[in-house]
Amino acid sequence: MNELWKRHWTTLVGVAFLLAALATLFKYSADQGWITVGMKLGAGLLLGAAAGAAGVALAKRGDRRRFGEILTGLGAAVWYMTCSYAGIYEAVWEPLTVFIAMTAVTVGVTAYAYRFGLRLLLGLGLAGALLAPLALRPDADHVFALFLYLLVVNAAYFAISVAKSWPEARIGAFAATWLLYAVYYMNFTYTDHGWLTRPMGYASAAFVFYAVAFYAAAWRANSGFAGWNLCASFANTVVFCLWAPALLGSSSSVTLLLLAIGLLYMGLSVLLAKLGKQEKAALYAHVLFGCLAFLIGLAELGGGSEYRPLIGVAVWSGIAAAAIAAGRKWRSDALKAVGSLVWLSTGLYWFVTTWDAPRLDWFGVYVPFLNGGAAAWMLLAAIGFYCARNVRYASLLRQSDNDVLAHAYALLSHLVVGGLLTVQITNAADEYDWSIATGLLLSVVWAVYALLLFLWGAYSRGRLFRWFGSGVLVAVAAKAVLLDLQGEDTLYKILTFAVLGVICFGITIVNQRWRDREQSDQTVKEREEAPGPEHAGQPPGQPEHEGQPERERGGASAAADDEGAANAEQALPPAEEPPVRRGRD
Numbered sequence: 001m002n003e004l005w006k007r008h009w010t011t012l013v014g015v016a017f018l019l020a021a022l023a024t025l026f027k028y029s030a031d032q033g034w035i036t037v038g039m040k041l042g043a044g045l046l047l048g049a050a051a052g053a054a055g056v057a058l059a060k061r062g063d064r065r066r067f068g069e070i071l072t073g074l075g076a077a078v079w080y081m082t083c084s085y086a087g088i089y090e091a092v093w094e095p096l097t098v099f100i101a102m103t104a105v106t107v108g109v110t111a112y113a114y115r116f117g118l119r120l121l122l123g124l125g126l127a128g129a130l131l132a133p134l135a136l137r138p139d140a141d142h143v144f145a146l147f148l149y150l151l152v153v154n155a156a157y158f159a160i161s162v163a164k165s166w167p168e169a170r171i172g173a174f175a176a177t178w179l180l181y182a183v184y185y186m187n188f189t190y191t192d193h194g195w196l197t198r199p200m201g202y203a204s205a206a207f208v209f210y211a212v213a214f215y216a217a218a219w220r221a222n223s224g225f226a227g228w229n230l231c232a233s234f235a236n237t238v239v240f241c242l243w244a245p246a247l248l249g250s251s252s253s254v255t256l257l258l259l260a261i262g263l264l265y266m267g268l269s270v271l272l273a274k275l276g277k278q279e280k281a282a283l284y285a286h287v288l289f290g291c292l293a294f295l296i297g298l299a300e301l302g303g304g305s306e307y308r309p310l311i312g313v314a315v316w317s318g319i320a321a322a323a324i325a326a327g328r329k330w331r332s333d334a335l336k337a338v339g340s341l342v343w344l345s346t347g348l349y350w351f352v353t354t355w356d357a358p359r360l361d362w363f364g365v366y367v368p369f370l371n372g373g374a375a376a377w378m379l380l381a382a383i384g385f386y387c388a389r390n391v392r393y394a395s396l397l398r399q400s401d402n403d404v405l406a407h408a409y410a411l412l413s414h415l416v417v418g419g420l421l422t423v424q425i426t427n428a429a430d431e432y433d434w435s436i437a438t439g440l441l442l443s444v445v446w447a448v449y450a451l452l453l454f455l456w457g458a459y460s461r462g463r464l465f466r467w468f469g470s471g472v473l474v475a476v477a478a479k480a481v482l483l484d485l486q487g488e489d490t491l492y493k494i495l496t497f498a499v500l501g502v503i504c505f506g507i508t509i510v511n512q513r514w515r516d517r518e519q520s521d522q523t524v525k526e527r528e529e530a531p532g533p534e535h536a537g538q539p540p541g542q543p544e545h546e547g548q549p550e551r552e553r554g555g556a557s558a559a560a561d562d563e564g565a566a567n568a569e570q571a572l573p574p575a576e577e578p579p580v581r582r583g584r585d
Contacts, residue, residue: 044082051075077128084132193249262294377420384413
């Protein structure tokens with residue numbers, strides 16, 4: 001196939017130029033009034049028949065086979081051009097007539113190409129069929145005839161492409177059809193939007209047709225649903241989804257469409273897994289593509305609503321939590337990493353949008369920490385603290401690296417807590433007209449936040465939080481000196497600075513106890529590592545009596561020898577007396 005098109009791609013381009021010249025001649029002659037429409041149709045049919053007959057005759061000769069194939073393809077292209085001119089451009093044929101004529105021409109061309117394996121003929125005929133409506137664009141809306149025209153061409157050329165394993169026919173038909181859709185959509189102005197409009201109906205028909213056709217081609221090719229068919233199927237879905245916003249005109253409809261497509265591809269992945277014919281790459285591609293479409297649909301939830309940031313944070317935080325929980329259950333570091341990245345991205349998005357996001361008051365009035373915005377902050381913080389305590393990447397990181405990552409989770413979660421405190425206090429000041437003391441109140445809240453950081457560090461024995469809490473406290477002190485001291489002296493300032501002093505004393509107490517506990521633990525550790533009193537001053541591995549004075553060692557040895565001798569004497573049995581020998585009297 002590659003060698004064929006390397007040799008004859010210029011032939012295809014040449015035929016395209018000839019067809020463009022013929023189409024221009026048709027339109028120009030109509031504008032000048034030289035010949036009537038009937039005369040042009042008759043001339044087109046005769047010219048196509050003559051070229052086709054000459055091509056068939058030449059194809060029977062072995063040395064002229066390729067030239068005859070090109071001439072036959074040119075004749076088929078002229079017929080397609082004539083049908084397009086009569087049914088779409090001039091609309092002198094009824095849609096049913098166009099359908100019958102196109103069916104007859106297409107069946108004849110495809111049957112001849114299939115019977116003799118004329119691949120170049122099929123390509124030239126397809127080029128003529130799809131180039132004709134592109135060159136002959138009518139001023140009036142005759143799109144239904146075009147729909148029938150393209151339906152016949154695509155059905156026939158897909159069928160022979162699958163039967164003969166000629167992928168260029170179905171890929172070319174797919175690309176050219178969507179191109180024609182775009183050209184005709186922009187050529188006519190459609191003001192209506194929705195599921196039941198004609199543009200959406202044609203786009204849906206094309207999407208369904210190509211989805212079924214490409215999967216049928218993959219099944220027929222026994223390729224494990226991989227390769228060109230898989231890529232073309234995904235491309236078909238992407239093109240359809242890109243058209244959806246312009247055709248539907250409603251963000252909620254687009255969201256439903258994306259969710260449905262995501263579920264469709266995830267369902268297809270389950271079906272492929274049960275069939276057992278697929279390759280793993282194709283199965284994973286369906287899962288990932290379906291999940292991506294589904295997630296994009298979820299991201300579009302709340303589109304057009306002022307509460308969209310809150311909805312987005314709730315949805316994506318739920319996705320992050322589900323991925324992390326699934327990763328822990330199935331011991332998948334990849335799922336845990338994906339969930340963590342989603343959580344981090346959602347947190348960054350919320351930090352950017354929270355300042356303009358609505359509060360979503362639950363009780364009709366603003367209650368600090370009991371509203372939709374506070375719930376979003378709390379959800380993000382809860383996920384972060386859970387990760388700090390429970391998420392470890394055993395197969396990816398060492399224990400020391402996991403400890404560092406746990407501290408990072410906790411630190412980011414504390415930043416979320418700081419954001420929660422700041423936003424809620426600021427909103428409360430706006431709601432209850434505390435603007436005169438907002439800055440002072442924030443100083444107190446941040447100081448309490450620093451105290452919480454010190455308490456968390458004492459609990460978890462993490463010096464990182466002591467450093468971070470120290471930084472927050474320094475920032476509070478700088479704010480108090482540079483900003484809070486300015487302006488009129490009020491009772492609020494007196495109370496604020498008094499409270500800040502008490503909080504600092506509390507931090508001092510926590511910090512002192514923390515250091516005392518560290519020193520106590522260090523002392524205990526040193527005692528456990530130190531030698532016992534009976535071995536004090538004795539180098540490790542030295543014999544027990546080594547290093548003692550000679551005199552002391554000698555006395556000890558002598559005493560030990562005497563005691564051993566005494567014990568030995570006690571252990572021996574008493575000696576028998578020798579018998580007394582008596583003489584005779």
